[in-house]
Amino acid sequence: MSEIVEKAECFVSEILEKELNPKFLYHNLRHTQRVVKSTKELLNFYNLGEAEVEKLLLTAWFHDTGYTKSTENHEEASCKIATSFLEDNNYDTKDIEQICSCIMATKRYHEPTNLHEEIIRDADASHFAQKSYWETTDFLKEELKELGIAKYSNKEWRDENIKMFRNEHQFYTDYAKDNWEENKERNLKLLVKEKKTEKEIAKKEALKAKYKSESPDRGIQTLFRVTLKNHLTLSDIADTKANILLSVNAIIISVALSNLIPKLDNPSNAYLVYPTAIFIIFSVVSMVLAVLATRPNVTSGQFTKQDVENKKVNLLFFGNFHKMSLNEYEWAIQELVKDKDYIYSSLTKDLYFLGLVLNRKYKILRTTYTIFIIGIVISVLAFGLAFHFLGPDRVA
Numbered sequence: 001m002s003e004i005v006e007k008a009e010c011f012v013s014e015i016l017e018k019e020l021n022p023k024f025l026y027h028n029l030r031h032t033q034r035v036v037k038s039t040k041e042l043l044n045f046y047n048l049g050e051a052e053v054e055k056l057l058l059t060a061w062f063h064d065t066g067y068t069k070s071t072e073n074h075e076e077a078s079c080k081i082a083t084s085f086l087e088d089n090n091y092d093t094k095d096i097e098q099i100c101s102c103i104m105a106t107k108r109y110h111e112p113t114n115l116h117e118e119i120i121r122d123a124d125a126s127h128f129a130q131k132s133y134w135e136t137t138d139f140l141k142e143e144l145k146e147l148g149i150a151k152y153s154n155k156e157w158r159d160e161n162i163k164m165f166r167n168e169h170q171f172y173t174d175y176a177k178d179n180w181e182e183n184k185e186r187n188l189k190l191l192v193k194e195k196k197t198e199k200e201i202a203k204k205e206a207l208k209a210k211y212k213s214e215s216p217d218r219g220i221q222t223l224f225r226v227t228l229k230n231h232l233t234l235s236d237i238a239d240t241k242a243n244i245l246l247s248v249n250a251i252i253i254s255v256a257l258s259n260l261i262p263k264l265d266n267p268s269n270a271y272l273v274y275p276t277a278i279f280i281i282f283s284v285v286s287m288v289l290a291v292l293a294t295r296p297n298v299t300s301g302q303f304t305k306q307d308v309e310n311k312k313v314n315l316l317f318f319g320n321f322h323k324m325s326l327n328e329y330e331w332a333i334q335e336l337v338k339d340k341d342y343i344y345s346s347l348t349k350d351l352y353f354l355g356l357v358l359n360r361k362y363k364i365l366r367t368t369y370t371i372f373i374i375g376i377v378i379s380v381l382a383f384g385l386a387f388h389f390l391g392p393d394r395v396a
Contacts, residue, residue, distance in 0.1 A: 129180035282375020
């Protein structure tokens with residue numbers, strides 16, 4: 001590396017680190033170093049003379065120094081900075097003009113007129129073909145936002161990049177076309193793939209939103225699901241309560257049969273006959289009512305095709321089809337699922353009749369608990385009164 005290039009590297013590195021606004025997340029020293037590296041890669045292929053190599057490396061180092069002055073017309077500002085530095089180092093005036101011409105070639109939409117301009121333009125845009133493209137493009141997006149130049153959404157920025165790849169950017173040197181174009185196309189394909197994926201997701205979401213807005217099915221299904229679950233839970237609670245009453249009264253009757261009744265044949269225990277009878281009668285009545293509360297109803301288990309066609313049968317309740325053949329039931333279900341109104345009608349009937357069953361269960365249970373409580377109270381009072389007025393001491 002020549003002495004002037006080494007001085008330029010130190011000079012540019014210092015001003016970009018000290019004078020460049022930290023909001024320049026892309027056009028900074030790291031970008032300049034990347035352009036210099038790409039320039040060297042191109043120069044190694046073309047084997048230009050030392051003087052030409054030197055001028056192109058100087059161009060690469062100075063091409064974005066103008067950002068320390070302004071974002072607008074930064075190429076002109078870069079030329080002024082490069083000219084001032086090179087004149088101070090007694091650089092040839094014609095060579096300075098060539099360097100400035102190459103710096104101006106980095107201006108957007110400029111069409112290169114010679115190999116030098118092609119090399120610097122390809123080096124400046126080499127990130128399009130690099131794996132680090134995704135990082136650098138994000139930095140550029142954030143830089144534009146921080147500087148107040150433009151604010152893009154992720155979708156807008158991706159579309160801008162695709163537009164740049166397809167319609168604006170091109171590599172000019174043969175080396176770049178042979179070695180970088182393939183990687184550039186790979187990055188473009190990834191951008192397009194990301195766009196297609198986002199479109200598909202957006203389309204699915206739109207269809208889902210449309211389905212939700214146009215059809216209340218989900219809400220209706222939730223209504224039926226929750227209500228049926230509540231009904232079944234209440235039915236389980238009722239059955240549990242009935243089982244408790246059955247168990248308690250069975251224990252009471254077992255105790256009475258094993259302990260009280262054997263003693264009633266003794267004349268001295270005659271006063272216990274009536275209280276014991278009252279006790280057992282109330283327990284038996286409570287058991288009978290508890291059994292009635294959980295006793296299933298017998299249904300016909302059959303339906304006709306006319307019932308299905310007229311939507312008069314609820315195919316969701318087993319009691320309406322348990323005597324039918326599988327083929328007949330499959331046909332009926334197929335008819336059911338063809339008609340959404342029939343489905344909702346069947347679910348409604350299921351809820352209604354389940355509600356009637358619950359009403360019957362809880363009415364009988366309420367009566368059963370009332371009789372059980374009254375029986376316990378009356379039985380205790382009967383035993384107390386019998387013992388007080390008719391007990392062994394009173395008979396004697």
